Amino acid sequence: MVTIREAKENDAKALIVLRGKLFKETTFLLLEPDEYNPTEESEANFIRIFSRADNSSIFLALNSDSKIVGFMGVAGGITNRTKHRATVFLGVLSEYWGQGIGKQLFDQLFIWLPQSCLSRVELTTAVNNERAFSLYKKMGFQVEGIKKANISVAGELIDEYQMSHVITDN
Numbered sequence: 001m002v003t004i005r006e007a008k009e010n011d012a013k014a015l016i017v018l019r020g021k022l023f024k025e026t027t028f029l030l031l032e033p034d035e036y037n038p039t040e041e042s043e044a045n046f047i048r049i050f051s052r053a054d055n056s057s058i059f060l061a062l063n064s065d066s067k068i069v070g071f072m073g074v075a076g077g078i079t080n081r082t083k084h085r086a087t088v089f090l091g092v093l094s095e096y097w098g099q100g101i102g103k104q105l106f107d108q109l110f111i112w113l114p115q116s117c118l119s120r121v122e123l124t125t126a127v128n129n130e131r132a133f134s135l136y137k138k139m140g141f142q143v144e145g146i147k148k149a150n151i152s153v154a155g156e157l158i159d160e161y162q163m164s165h166v167i168t169d170n
């Protein structure tokens with residue numbers, strides 16, 4: 001069990017450490033380790049932009065020692081025609097997998113959604129990312145299709161599921 005809260009600008013340093021580790025641990029995220037070179041200022045700016053928008057957020061998962069062990073980003077659209085939708089991305093440190101932290105991050109997303117202006121959240125996941133796919137289905141995301149050869153990992157082109165959750169009440 002972890003505590004989930006929204007990121008604040010002074011989490012920048014800890015978020016850099018977390019994301020740096022995640023990009024080294026997994027090939028299922030968008031960046032290769034060498035492509036992630038933030039400064040504390042750029043990371044604080046990243047947090048600031050997400051926390052000020054009413055269709056974006058960054059949630060952090062903290063263990064009992066207040067160490068950040070996972071995060072979820074919700075990146076809302078920036079035009080009138082896309083601001084009702086957001087792309088979700090997340091990562092949990094591998095030593096904490098399978099403890100329900102991914103689920104807790106989605107639970108927090110669903111608590112926050114009604115106070116946002118979002119009607120749709122979407123994500124993509126590699127077809128071989130069985131853990132993520134099983135979590136997303138469990139959290140109510142539906143497969144909309146397969147994006148062929150959508151991600152390139154060590155020269156291999158991998159298909160991704162396009163998935164979404166549409167909030168009809170908003």
Ligand SMILES: CC(C)(COP(=O)(O)OP(=O)(O)OC[C@H]1O[C@@H](n2cnc3c(N)ncnc32)[C@H](O)[C@@H]1OP(=O)(O)O)[C@@H](O)C(=O)NCCC(=O)NCCS
Nearest residue numbers: 026028091092097098099100101102103125130131132134
């Ligand atoms: C995907 C990720 C966020 C899931 O986090 P997590 O904290 O392990 O998630 P949870 O423990 O809440 O749930 C994982 C679910 O996958 C299931 N699962 C575990 N191992 C699995 C496996 N090998 N194959 C299929 N499903 C598996 C679990 O059973 C669990 O479902 P359950 O609670 O119904 O049993 C995490 O594994 C991660 O950060 N992976 C690397 C980065 C990544 O893939 N990000 C997503 C990019 S799209």
